Amino acid sequence: MNTPPPPTITPAADAAFSPARPRDADTTRQALLAAARRRFALDGYAATTVRVIAADAGVNVALINRYFSSKEGLFEACLAHVGRELDRQDAEPSSLTQIIETIIHQVADSPSGEQSLQLLMLLRSSGDERADLIRRNTLQRFAERMAATSGWPAGRSGDDRVLRAQLAISAAMGMVLLRSSTGLEPLTSATVDDLAGPLGEVLGVLLGVPPGTAVPPRA
Template sequence: MGTTPGPVMPITPGRAPLPAARRPRDAERTRAQLLAVATARFARNGYATTTVRDIADEAGVNVALISRYFTSKEGLFEACLAAAVTEIRRDSDDTPLDRLAAALTRRIACPDRDGRLPERFLLLLRTSGDQHTEDMRLGVLRSISERMAAAGPGDNSALLRAQIVLSAALGIILMRGSLGLQPLAGATEQDLAAPVSDLVNALCAKGRTS
């Protein structure tokens, strides 16, 4: 017994089949990816030598999306710095003096996601050439050192001593990543704990027992 053929759909001459629906772009994910790649490149290579093309290519997106999400290269750098500020401040908020050395040591020794350097801190060492961004960057460094100074005894030189400690911490991060100077580059968190504690106690704790 034969089967009855189904209805034949008419074919309109010259009309191609409808394409499959495109999956909408996840804007938040793309923006986050651009921020992550840009932070790493700005931190490692500096602002001037990093191009938006490099960032877009590594992120696997069209370079035009940088203008869409961040307006410009300067805007992207500022967004990276703002994200770094948020995380660094969250890490450093209300850290008492007796835990300051351990917090610094952990930040110096432990890499960011994907095993890379503490790039958010390295970003604070990179200039952009944009005055607004520079003011923001210096403001972050000042804010961090002020929080460190507030953890100590609070005498007249507390801020200066806190800035010396911060400079030492940033220098250690930079030398561990860029120069590979041994034994500093290979030191573990446990190796760094005592020397960093000595530095913090010698400077930030000065005057506490006097």
């Protein structure tokens, strides 16, 4: 095959040498998870090879199969991690404007930052049924929590609120994806302050911020 070198944005953690890595299974598991998460999120599942992940983590390839059974297993573990992280993030009930604030920070973060990677992972598919289920469930919980907090007055059906929440999520993820996968300017280089305004308006419109209530123009 001659697939071009993966679109690696980040040349990977330079784990070229760790003079004497302590033999800790849990540490290497975390290293593999972190490396895999980044690669899967940025390059996609199919374009990511287990050898690259192992190299990023500074670990032997065989350990992926030892600790996660397969490439699929590693992918699922990444997805599960993102799910937990996303749940934890907005565990306590917060106000609508707080949620919007959170999302803005999540997506306006560097396109290759940890926050963005989490959202990107939810767009990546391995074609595996079980992995797709995890992904769908995570998105579903995310959307429903958002819909529950949305500020729509009575008269709007629950389904419509969930739909609008899902649209809000898709808008946020679309932005992150476009920023990370294409070098589109000025979008890619935009700062949080640049994005907070329009993004706040979009989320406000979708989640039903009362017309008067201005979304905080900047962080």
